[in-house]
Amino acid sequence: MRIALLGGTGDIGEGLALRWAFHTNHEVVVGSRDPERARTKAEEYETELSSRGVDAKVNGFANEMAADRARVVVVAVPAYHVSDTIETVADKLDEGDVLVSPATGMKRDDEGFHYHRPNAGSVTQLAVDAAPAGVDVVGAFHNLAAGRLADLDAELGIDTLLVGDDRDAKETVRLLAEDIDGLRALDAGSVANAPEVEALTPLLVNVGRNNEGMHDLGVRFR
Amino acid sequence: MRIALLGGTGDIGEGLALRWAFHTNHEVVVGSRDPERARTKAEEYETELSSRGVDAKVNGFANEMAADRARVVVVAVPAYHVSDTIETVADKLDEGDVLVSPATGMKRDDEGFHYHRPNAGSVTQLAVDAAPAGVDVVGAFHNLAAGRLADLDAELGIDTLLVGDDRDAKETVRLLAEDIDGLRALDAGSVANAPEVEALTPLLVNVGRNNEGMHDLGVRFR
Numbered sequence: 001m002r003i004a005l006l007g008g009t010g011d012i013g014e015g016l017a018l019r020w021a022f023h024t025n026h027e028v029v030v031g032s033r034d035p036e037r038a039r040t041k042a043e044e045y046e047t048e049l050s051s052r053g054v055d056a057k058v059n060g061f062a063n064e065m066a067a068d069r070a071r072v073v074v075v076a077v078p079a080y081h082v083s084d085t086i087e088t089v090a091d092k093l094d095e096g097d098v099l100v101s102p103a104t105g106m107k108r109d110d111e112g113f114h115y116h117r118p119n120a121g122s123v124t125q126l127a128v129d130a131a132p133a134g135v136d137v138v139g140a141f142h143n144l145a146a147g148r149l150a151d152l153d154a155e156l157g158i159d160t161l162l163v164g165d166d167r168d169a170k171e172t173v174r175l176l177a178e179d180i181d182g183l184r185a186l187d188a189g190s191v192a193n194a195p196e197v198e199a200l201t202p203l204l205v206n207v208g209r210n211n212e213g214m215h216d217l218g219v220r221f222r
Numbered sequence: 223m224r225i226a227l228l229g230g231t232g233d234i235g236e237g238l239a240l241r242w243a244f245h246t247n248h249e250v251v252v253g254s255r256d257p258e259r260a261r262t263k264a265e266e267y268e269t270e271l272s273s274r275g276v277d278a279k280v281n282g283f284a285n286e287m288a289a290d291r292a293r294v295v296v297v298a299v300p301a302y303h304v305s306d307t308i309e310t311v312a313d314k315l316d317e318g319d320v321l322v323s324p325a326t327g328m329k330r331d332d333e334g335f336h337y338h339r340p341n342a343g344s345v346t347q348l349a350v351d352a353a354p355a356g357v358d359v360v361g362a363f364h365n366l367a368a369g370r371l372a373d374l375d376a377e378l379g380i381d382t383l384l385v386g387d388d389r390d391a392k393e394t395v396r397l398l399a400e401d402i403d404g405l406r407a408l409d410a411g412s413v414a415n416a417p418e419v420e421a422l423t424p425l426l427v428n429v430g431r432n433n434e435g436m437h438d439l440g441v442r443f444r
Contacts, residue, residue: 111412161425187432187433189333192333195337196421196422199417218444219441219444
């Protein structure tokens with residue numbers, strides 16, 4: 001399957017691009033507002049994969065072109081760019097395409113990180129509100145530490161949580177998630193259940209900051 | 223150490239009472255608004271422990287009397303009773319006593335469970351606001367499934383998260399938590415970080431509801 005990573009030059013985009021290109025035969029397309037930067041990062045990913053004996057083709061394009069070419073489009077941008085990024089690519093999306101939203105809203109102060117819930121209810125809901133008709137949104141990959149994901153030597157052994165209102169779209173993303181070695185996908189319910197999923201991200205950061213020897217944390221439900 | 227469980231006849235209170243009485247030498251005191259009910263439940267716990275070869279004395283009292291006798295007081299009541307329960311026992315608490323708050327606010331609708339954040343910021347903050355001067359509050363044990371905790375045959379292998387503003391109080395609770403076999407205590411920061419900890423509880427319920435074969439879930443950070 002062809003997967004576009006909008007904002008695929010950023011840290012969570014890099015991790016997902018490398019993991020899918022390394023562990024699967026899916027075709028990964030890197031998108032960026034700056035196509036030159038997308039091409040440069042795509043080449044970097046190819047070099048990293050090649051150094052590990054994987055000869056995968058990773059292309060880089062402007063976000064619009066990346067979205068145009070993919071069946072699944074991951075909006076791997078900060079929370080405050082989710083809406084405008086989706087609007088930019090909206091007319092390149094076809095009915096049946098799936099948007100994946102991994103972003104969460106966080107605020108930081110002296111006490112640590114806090115979930116910053118958008119007025120819409122969740123960042124995933126922001127994506128739903130911006131998505132064109134016929135394109136379903138699935139929230140996923142919120143709780144993965146970017147550095148650990150991008151380090152192909154790092155074992156995962158953790159879970160990612162899915163929220164979405166369309167069963168087929170959720171199943172598509174579940175399969176893509178479980179294609180990554182060491183990642184288990186669990187269903188956390190509908191888009192209305194996204195806030196609790198998104199709030200887990202600042203919690204993971206806080207636990208990492210407050211416990212010696214713990215960093216780049218994920219969670220396992222058991 | 224003497225530990226009072228206010229609302230110790232309820233489900234999370236039962237689990238903590240049994241685990242501490244079973245795994246440790248701490249003296250567990252069960253509190254309830256109704257002292258007769260506290261005595262009855264305390265006897266039930268003794269019977270359960272005795273059937274497993276543990277001869278532990280568990281006493282039951284009215285909440286005020288239970289709090290009077292303990293160094294650590296767990297407020298194991300629903301979120302909407304946290305403030306009034308603490309007010310009821312306030313003049314029985316001594317400086318240096320520690321209040322432990324395991325409650326979380328949840329709302330349920332057709333989509334599942336949602337974190338219901340109190341205006342104070344968190345349920346743990348409600349406990350802080352109600353606590354008398356000199357008594358520190360630690361949020362802990364929010365994310366433990368009551369049924370699993372109360373089933374002494376059930377293995378834990380999960381984490382509990384601590385939030386609190388006083389380092390010594392947090393350390394006291396950390397040690398008590400880790401006295402329970404299979405429970406690891408992690409520091410999630412200050413009371414300001416409680417909302418993300420409390421929001422994990424509805425998430426655990428939602429994941430349990432949406433994934434076959436998963437129930438009474440806990441989490442392991444890794």
